[in-house]
Amino acid sequence: xxxxxxxxxxxxxxxxxxxxxxxxxxxxxxxxxxxxxxxxxxxxxxxxxxxxxxxxxxxxxxxxxxxxxxxxxxxxxxxxxxxxxxxxxxxxxxxxxxxxxxxxxxxxxxxxxxxxxxxxxxxxxxxxxxxxxxxxxxxxxxxxxxxxxxxxxxxxxxxxxxxxxxxxxxxxxxxxxxxxxxxxxxxxxxxxxxxxxxxxxxxxxxxxxxxxxxxxxxxxxxxxxxxxxxxxxxxxxxxxxxxxxxxxxxxxxxxxxxxxxx
Numbered sequence: 001x002x003x004x005x006x007x008x009x010x011x012x013x014x015x016x017x018x019x020x021x022x023x024x025x026x027x028x029x030x031x032x033x034x035x036x037x038x039x040x041x042x043x044x045x046x047x048x049x050x051x052x053x054x055x056x057x058x059x060x061x062x063x064x065x066x067x068x069x070x071x072x073x074x075x076x077x078x079x080x081x082x083x084x085x086x087x088x089x090x091x092x093x094x095x096x097x098x099x100x101x102x103x104x105x106x107x108x109x110x111x112x113x114x115x116x117x118x119x120x121x122x123x124x125x126x127x128x129x130x131x132x133x134x135x136x137x138x139x140x141x142x143x144x145x146x147x148x149x150x151x152x153x154x155x156x157x158x159x160x161x162x163x164x165x166x167x168x169x170x171x172x173x174x175x176x177x178x179x180x181x182x183x184x185x186x187x188x189x190x191x192x193x194x195x196x197x198x199x200x201x202x203x204x205x206x207x208x209x210x211x212x213x214x215x216x217x218x219x220x221x222x223x224x225x226x227x228x229x230x231x232x233x234x235x236x237x238x239x240x241x242x243x244x245x246x247x248x249x250x251x252x253x254x255x256x257x258x259x260x261x262x
Contacts, residue, residue: 027181029202043213044112045139045161048190049096051216052089052141053108055120058134065130068101089140102129113137113161144214146172148222149179163214165199165206172220175201178228186211187219 047053057068070088090098096109103123108116117135124130142158151173165186175181181201188195188211197211206212214220 027201028204028206043162044114045142045215047092047096047108047111047113047116048216049092049094049109050141051092051139053092053098053116054089054136054138054140055100055116056136057120057124057130058136059130060132061130065133068124068129103127113139139216142216144168144216144218144220146220146222148220149176149224149228150174150222151176158216165209165212165214165220166201168214168218168220169222175222178224179222180225183223185221185223186214187221188215189217190215 055070057065059065070090090100092098092108095107097105097107100106100120103120106116106119106123108119111119114137117137120137121133121135124133124135139158139161142161143155144158144163145155146168147153150169153172156168156171165184169175169184175184184199184201186197186199186209188197197209199206199209199211211218
């Protein structure tokens with residue numbers, strides 16, 4: 001009779017160990033009901049190397065502003081037009097510069113979108129090119145990548161210039177049941193340096209992270225939990241002998257239970 005209890009106890013412990021607990025999957029576990037958190041600090045995206053920028057110049061005198069605007073171009077794939085016409089942007093080179101019509105080389109790395117807008121406007125006015133120019137600056141290649149234990153990993157184009165870590169994870173279909181909520185990395189490259197910052201989504205401290213708002217070309221990586229790693233190990237050793245051993249243990253346990261119950 002003791003053997004029967006032992007086998008059933010071991011089986012129950014295995015089933016409990018294989019089940020996920022709320023602590024494994026619930027976000028913001030330390031959040032209090034109706035608790036007020038401080039506002040998020042003002043956020044701006046800054047221009048980096050390899051950014052592709054759209055800079056549009058408008059004026060009351062439309063023809064005078066034309067030389068300062070890039071043309072619309074078609075994209076060709078296999079000799080056929082791909083998609084609609086798109087604006088040809090300014091690519092920020094390794095020195096952080098762009099070559100702007102008439103004004104020549106401009107150093108833009110480290111500037112915000114609004115700071116670049118003000119710089120171009122001032123140069124056009126000071127050099128007598130335009131009297132009352134209207135400048136708009138946008139990012140053409142703002143994207144982030146989400147990898148690891150999410151339902152839809154991939155790269156995502158951002159239409160605006162503001163996206164949070166949580167929004168990026170939502171775009172990727174949220175974490176799978178095998179993703180570690182307490183260890184989500186943001187990998188960022190800026191000024192020739194690569195930084196990796198880990199986040200615990202079970203804590204509200206994630207809102208205070210310097211990487212809560214993502215920058216262009218950030219990579220979000222969700223680590224697998226122990227169950228996923230163990231499952232991977234089993235799959236890598238997916239041989240007939242392993243499965244025969246598992247089946248043998250199950251049959252032996254079942255036989256023991258039946259014999260003890262007689």
